[in-house]
Amino acid sequence: xxxxxxxxxxxxxxxxxxxxxxxxxxxxxxxxxxxxxxxxxxxxxxxxxxxxxxxxxxxxxxxxxxxxxxxxxxxxxxxxxxxxxxxxxxxxxxxxx
Numbered sequence: 001x002x003x004x005x006x007x008x009x010x011x012x013x014x015x016x017x018x019x020x021x022x023x024x025x026x027x028x029x030x031x032x033x034x035x036x037x038x039x040x041x042x043x044x045x046x047x048x049x050x051x052x053x054x055x056x057x058x059x060x061x062x063x064x065x066x067x068x069x070x071x072x073x074x075x076x077x078x079x080x081x082x083x084x085x086x087x088x089x090x091x092x093x094x095x096x097x
Contacts (some may be wrong), residue, residue: 011077012075013081
């Protein structure tokens with residue numbers, strides 16, 4: 001489990017203003033965590049619209065279980081990290097046999 005940051009750290013995908021806005025939010029309780037549901041289940045129409053928009057731009061919405069430390073390391077490389085990560089993943093696609 002990643003450690004919880006106690007102060008703003010630049011280069012992690014959010015601004016100082018974002019940090020200040022949410023840094024005093026309390027942690028979720030076990031009961032709140034149990035009650036959580038997937039975004040697409042709670043907002044099916046909106047999730048479908050987002051998926052359709054992404055697909056129209058040539059991007060499929062695919063849940064990908066990337067471990068937090070890996071995502072954090074890519075995010076720390078700054079804006080455009082998703083495109084750079086996609087390029088590395090694309091380069092790693094095995095050739096068809």
